[in-house]
Amino acid sequence: MKIQVSNRLERLPPYLFGKLNSLKAQLRRDGQDIIDLGMGNPDKAAPEEVTEKAREVLTDPKAHRYSSSKGIPQLLNEASKFYEKKYGIYLKPEEEIIATIGSKEGISHLSLALLGPGDSVLVPSPSFPIHIWSAIIAGANVITVPLDVDQDTFLSNLFSTYEMLWPKPKLMFLNFPHNPTTTVVDKKFFEEIIRFAIKNEVILVNDFAYADITFDGHKSTSFLEIPDAKKVGVEFISMSKSFSMAGWRIGFCLGNPDIIKALEKIKGYYDYGIFTAVQVGAIIALREHWDETPAHFASIYESRRNVLVEGLNKAGWDIVKPKSTMFTWAPVPEKYKDVGSIRFSQFLMHEAEVCVSPGIGFGKEGENFLRIAMVENEERIQQAVRQIKRAMQNTTPDDIMTRYSGSLD
Ligand SMILES: Cc1ncc(COP(=O)(O)O)c(C=O)c1O
Structure with a gap:
């Protein structure tokens, strides 16, 4: 057959x-x-202490049950404290943060939760494939904006592209520091794009997988550092690169509570949560090893x-x-x-x-x-x-x- x-x-x-x-x-x-x-x-x-703690949890029969789909409360609290320590931003653990099975899973399901046929999405190009394909899988159309220019030219190209489009795009993926081009942007970039998004009601999703892998004294800006960011969007972070925990499959989506709720709802249908031993390991990483x-x-x-x-x-x-x-x-x-x-x-x-x-x-x-x-x-x-x-x-x-x-x- x-x-x-x-x-x-x-x-x-x-x-x-x-x-x-x-x-x-x-x-x-x-x-x-x-x-x-x-x-x-x-x-x-991953740091030895993280692995040790996960190994310990592994021997507890309770840890072998299904976990919580959105992340156990202690983990969400730790993620909130992490943002406070690192960026001076307070996020409500229960409403503004959700754990994901790596950011790739989170992005994929967020696209399914927010997009469907008739919707369109803006994506800087070249791009990490899931920014394009998660939208396609959800049935949406993708409009790419070339990223082979400086940030001011990129923004003005984006704004003029947007003017020409109908129907108007619903969402835009951002990813700075950027894979594959390694482009970094400054705070002013996020301020301008957030102003544009608020005015035009475009949801922003910043994939911040490379937040910590910076060189020559460069420091990345979190999208959520901009006071109005939470009005229009969310940020994804990942334990994969910052803590070398790629195979553990754990990350977070943080920001706008309505977007978090949409992701929580769809994940509730699709998964039973990340293995508890992994979540506890992540708690140790975020609490004890967040900086060094x-x-x-x-x-x-x-x-x-x-x-x-x-x-x-x-x-x-x-x-x-x-x-x-x-x-x-x-x-x-x-x-x-x-x-x-x-x-x-x-x-x-x-x-x-x-x-x-x-x-x-x-x-x-x-x-x-x-x-x-x-x-x-x-x-x-x-x-x-x-x-x-x-x-x-x-x-x-x-x-x-x-x-x-x-x-x-
Ligand atoms: C830009 C970007 N986003 C997301 C991911 C996926 O990360 P995770 O392991 O958290 O799913 C990667 C992995 O290479 C990436 O480069």
């Missing part, structure tokens, strides 16, 4: 990064030592960034050092511009044994860029730089054009 999937699923293209992962796995099975700078998957572990642990991980990524960017630039690349995130957003070297980001990634995978993400996978504005995740240690990154340099010395753009298809099918 042929299984007919839903129209919703048919609207989704094959996941480019899934294909890249299969290729990487295949080459590894064939014996190649691929240096994996593809996915933003942290390579460090994220700073420690940021300093590790900063040193890796220096090795990567300085090494590639010495080899003839032209990369601006990122101020935040665990990524470097690298233009394909000028000489190879015409081969495109997929072919260049195929070349790096096969001939330099380095896996990176082609920029086109984040939207057409990402073409001719590569996203390089700094998720291997400095020695491996140094080795990756050497292998890339060597592979490029022996290869012309024509060689790449003839050897690789530019498609991952």
